[in-house]
Amino acid sequence: MAFLLGEQLYQISGQGPPPAKDFFLLEITKNEVIWKSWKISVRPEHRGAPPTQLKMAHQEFLHDKRLQCDVVTVFGQRILDYTVSLCQGKFDYLERLPDDLLLKITSYLQLKDTTLLAQVSHRFRKFCNSDKFWEETVRSRCAEFSSDMEDIANAMGWRRTFFAFFHKSAIKKQQMRMRPTQPCAAVFASLLMSVPTGRS
DSSP states (O other): OGGGOOSEEEEEEEEOOTTOOOEEEEEEESSEEEEEEEOOOSSGGGTTOOOEEEEEEHHHHHHOHHHHHHHHHHHOHHHHHHHHHHHTTOOOGGGGOOHHHHHHHHTTSOHHHHHHHTTTOHHHHHHHTSHHHHHHHHHHHOTTOOGGGHHHHHHHOHHHHIIIIIHHHHHHHHHHHHSOOOOHHHHHHHHHHHSOOSOO
16 A cells, blocks of 8 residues: 555645744655744845745654644644654555545445545545546446537536436436345245255
């Protein structure tokens, strides 16, 4: 799974809390934590000042309570917890799966399950709302789709096309798949009863 990890593991930026208006960036790479800050001020001495930058190894960050406090102040406890997890080698591989692999996985899910997947994180919400996801949904789940409709879908957007033309039929198809089937034991028993015994 290591191939899923790029050089940059995570990055977030934002403005610090008032009254200061300084801007901050937190970046976690495979080996380092990088903390940058830009001084935002109307004072002449701060105009054109370069950002300050602090780099440290993951293990250093885990012991640097001051920088951890700065991260909480600017980005909140949740971001600090996530940063600590990354520095401890606890990587969220599922979040890093390429879209093509996610498309393959979600093809085994029912559409109602993908709405739950979209609530897991920003990454999955973006994926489940992408044209790539809805194009695959229309092409693989909507039997009525034809090549003649492709130009319409490209113009309207694949998600809008699905809900405009295929939503009801796709839901009905899913419901048919969800109908309870005869238990395997009962099927097996009925087959045994249909086999000739050789008795007259």
